[in-house]
Amino acid sequence: MLIVADENIPLLDSFFGDIGDIRQVPGRTMSATDVQDADILLVRSVTRVNQELLANSRVRFVGTCTIGTDHIDQQWLESAGISFAAAPGCNANSVAEYVLSVISLRAEKLCEDDWTRLSVGIVGAGNVGGELAHKLERLGFDVVICDPPRAEQSEEEDAKNFASLDEALKCDVVTLHTPLVQEGDHPTYHLLDASRLAALTADQLLINTSRGEVIDSAALVERLAEANPPTVVLDVWEHEPRINPELVEQAWIATPHVAGYSLEGKVQGSEMIYQALSQYLGLPARKKSGQFLPEPALSKLSFTSAASEMDAARVAIRSCCDPRRDDARLRHSLGMSSDERGQAFDRLRRQYPVRREFSSLKIQLKGTSKSAQDTFRALGFKIKL
Ligand SMILES: NC(=O)C1=CN([C@@H]2O[C@H](COP(=O)(O)OP(=O)(O)OC[C@H]3O[C@@H](n4cnc5c(N)ncnc54)[C@H](O)[C@@H]3O)[C@@H](O)[C@H]2O)C=CC1
């Protein structure tokens, strides 16, 4: 059995090596020729999987080790009788941690010692938005959730917990977590268009870690060039990897689509597709991502009562996830030609440094308050008193 796989899928050999022969190819340029003799195709988000790629192949199973599925023509796969699996939720916690880190940076920039004074509007409350809302609520933030598909499916009483998009867009921090959906009752393509961007004010922060196309980026470039623009943090872009350098310059923090790139998140994506493929083939699935995760380089941090709760939380958060480092690397590519910038975008993703989730770090708290302990627990760190 031949498995053709994106070379950026971690632990390919460990998970899939005894299922078939593996041919690794670059996901971005994967062609019909690369897959024509494959039985199984494993991708990440950069490969468009459609009739053009697969019509002349013998592929019977496609797995994407990602949450997003907008790169997959699922309707065509079904019509062609090809089984499909994605990895819902695999890196949801990673994205939530990226957003928490950004919110901590925002509070610091505003000289706000109590970050929970910032209201947070979450647009799309599935695995990512739901996880983020859960953490923020435990921390004591005021969270406003907009998710019309969920609101419609809820009982009347629960539907009241959901706000409209316009209400969510009034929060101090607005963070987007919808899938990219082009059609249907709740499309998200250019959900934030010129008129919605015009309504955002200079004291608001807009974060996009969903898909670049959820914001009309041409309209965003114009809005950011006007007086009193909102602050923006962008992890995802229209036309990746050839993203608009002007938008990178205008963004407060600009990262190369890495919010979901914790090691745990990427490995869980591989594990979920290993499980789905094993089930499809009727094979036992005994391997678990935990057995392949190395010890983290940083495993323990200690704080005493001398450190303020917020300072300690900032240090801990940023020792795991600091989007400013990714921003600096992306900005470095701005002086390059357009082709080189596109290559640099993909290179930054391919060579992404190991990033571990908060749960990999044990926090030792000596003589600190109960409130500090609650904060670290809510963030997902392990606590040692
Ligand atoms: N930047 C990154 O590295 C990553 C980005 N993502 C992106 O984040 C997206 C969301 O991920 P999950 O939360 O796991 O997906 P999910 O499918 O669990 O949740 C998405 C939520 O959005 C809601 N939604 C759909 N249309 C909406 C609309 N018009 N307005 C408001 N809400 C709407 C859905 O009802 C659902 O609750 C993915 O589809 C992917 O595109 C996911 C992982 C990593």
Ligand SMILES: O=C(O)C(=O)[C@H](O)COP(=O)(O)O
């Ligand atoms: O899971 C998703 O959805 C994502 O956006 C991934 O984190 C994207 O990673 P790549 O598939 O582009 O490596």
